[in-house]
């Protein structure tokens with residue numbers, strides 16, 4: 485990420501769940517030149533519940549992102565090319581948000597052969613079968629949701645969210661999120677989770693401040709076994 489001049493204001497964690505405006509954060513590029521602003525921080529917490537309404541201790545893998553910006557805003561910084569690896573017959577990470585135009589390194593870090601394919605509309609591809617220690621690259625240019633699978637092992641799934649800008653984050657177990665460098669204006673804060681309906685909320689930002697939001701996310705969707713790369717059921721033995 486590009487450097488941000490941090491302020492020393494408190495996180496406001498003790499406050500109620502209302503928007504709190506704190507000190508201004510200025511943004512500059514590597515040469516110290518001002519490239520606009522002021523910029524705001526959107527922070528908060530995701531609480532995750534199962535389909536019975538019981539709260540889950542692990543709130544990880546929820547993607548929070550900013551939408552509704554003009555095309556060029558927030559698209560200045562491409563994150564480093566991320567890796568999705570095969571490990572213990574699973575894809576890692578299970579959820580990966582990225583900016584459109586990002587190339588992903590699909591690395592086989594397992595001691596068996598694996599495949600990578602997707603039948604999703606934004607990026608349909610098949611990387612073939614390849615052994616431990618080797619990589620194949622794919623670039624994701626079209627925004628949208630891309631489900632990644634292995635044609636050998638039916639329980640392998642990863643989801644890539646191809647987004648329009650770099651203003652996104654993925655929760656860890658504590659569910660806390662923070663997105664920096666959000667420009668002034670009315671933006672849409674969107675929350676995506678694999679087994680939940682997507683949520684969105686309009687947030688109005690001004691003057692370079694900090695807004696805190698709480699989301700309750702319910703995992704109401706059931707697991708559905710995907711088909712293989714030919715659109716057929718996997719063989720029972722593999």
Ligand SMILES: [Cu+2]
Pocket residue numbers: 573597598599634635636637640
């Ligand atoms: Cu596999």
